[in-house]
Amino acid sequence: MWCLVTLLSFLLLNGVSEAGRTSSYVREALPSLEIPKEDFPPPSGYNAPEQVHITQGDYIGRSMIVSWVTPLEDQPKFVTYWEANEKKSVETNGGIKRNRAHAITTTYRYYNYSSAYIHHATIKRLKYNTKYIYELGNGNGTRKFWFTTPPEVGPDVPYTFGIIGDLGQTQASNQTLEHYLACGKGQTMLFLGDFSYADVHPFHDNEKWDTFGRFIEKSSAYEPWIYVPGNHELDLAPEIGEHTLFKPYKHRYHVPFRASGSTSPLWYSIKRASTHIIVLSSYSAFSIYTPQYRWLKDELPKVNRTETPWLIVLMHSPMYNSNNYHFMEGETMRVVFEPWFVKYKVDLVFAGHVHSYERSERVSNIQYNITEGISSPVKDPSAPVYLTVGDGGNIEGIADSFIEHQPSYSAFREASFGHALLQIKNRTHAFYSWHRNQDNVPIAGDSIWFYNRYWFPKEETSSNA
């Protein structure tokens, strides 16, 4: 009885009247064993380009960075591209107008590993909403891919994002990516960090970075992946003479950080369709006066909700997490940045790191001051929803130990592998769903209509409530 009363008053004090839900879904035990390197063979053909991945190349979506690796020669250093429907508009000479974008090429060493040639070419001045074909390599090593540019940035532009975190390269990882591809709705991937898990292997076996690049190519060569750095990208290993943070990651995954005035590829922002997306680095300094803090302080006032109604923040380590794994690791960043998230009415904050799924209530915990000790989350219509989608399925397995009882800030949580989809419809409505790997494609393990915090700050109710 005492317990019940305390619980009730706790809930009332916190202004959260509904209890959250912990799904009792018992997932089938899936192997989190890594797929052997041999099962990610390089493509056939002499010096064939491999590990192809693309990402937005500027602030507004008219450029694309194309990255690829060539194993034997550092040539050719360009990507050839043309509009997919060019044939219809072929002019007098009857040929397809092919354009070239030149690459910068890099290599690196990591302990006793030497990388192949890593190329990054930025294709500029693309048309919006247009399908392009692109070609890499030459001779019998030529490979062809395609992508579609986003619509012009604007308030009511529908657009669909896939969301995956902590992917790795296990059978479960493959199931997650296949399941996402089978749904066929995603136009751009928000990838929440922790890529290859090379660092769990002796000497951070960097061949695992290569096999990871081959693994994700079936998605990353055709739709942009927006990259977020995670702890498995740090690759700090002074014991083997590796002192440079993020070395393999920075050589392999280039982002358009300068376009948003950032001084580091680890934090940056882009505008895409009806969204303004901010990428933060959980593993870089973020307290007052640091470059990341100053950049975010300047960036948030630039967000124009008339142009991009949806303000989305991506980071690796969650600020709200009720799993025993990594509990409160995001707390210091929460203390520093949460007041801004509420002030600027961030719609959604996506994180990974915890290998399970969780969706929060709209809560904030910013009223604390030194004389008044209030320090627990309260419902706040200006606060973001925090989503943990760290359930890509990597070698470390599932995080299946939630804190009991479920805290009031936690709306729904489940220890299963899966991916999420965010379908933005217009400036007020976005349909969000989370899909566990074991279910058929149309089935959602969690879903909710999100209402935009700037245009329509109404309270949401999920089908799970």
Ligand SMILES: *[C@@H]1O[C@H](CO)[C@@H](O)[C@H](O)[C@H]1NC(C)=O
């Ligand atoms: C591909 O071309 C290389 C030289 O350019 C040649 O040595 C090799 O035999 C060719 N492979 C195939 C399968 O045709």
Ligand SMILES: *[C@@H]1O[C@H](CO)[C@@H](O)[C@H](O)[C@H]1NC(C)=O
């Ligand atoms: C790097 O060194 C380790 C340990 O000596 C060895 O097992 C591995 O095969 C080496 N790798 C390369 C690429 O030389």
Ligand SMILES: *[C@@H]1O[C@H](CO)[C@@H](O)[C@H](O)[C@H]1NC(C)=O
């Ligand atoms: C990934 O899964 C797909 C579909 O089941 C399968 O065809 C493919 O071989 C798998 N990839 C690897 C590397 O095992």
Ligand SMILES: *[C@@H]1O[C@H](CO)[C@@H](O)[C@H](O)[C@H]1NC(C)=O
């Ligand atoms: C915000 O975007 C709208 C629509 O593009 C534009 O008309 C307006 O001038 C912008 N506001 C600012 C402050 O830039």
Ligand SMILES: *[C@@H]1O[C@H](CO)[C@@H](O)[C@H](O)[C@H]1NC(C)=O
């Ligand atoms: C601390 O918070 C309390 C309650 O919100 C408020 O009355 C008080 O003025 C605050 N003190 C300071 C120094 O801001």
Ligand SMILES: *[C@@H]1O[C@H](CO)[C@@H](O)[C@H](O)[C@H]1NC(C)=O
């Ligand atoms: C926005 O999308 C939602 C969901 O599709 C729809 O119900 C609503 O009418 C749309 N709003 C406008 C102004 O079209």
Ligand SMILES: [Fe+2]
């Ligand atoms: Fe992580």
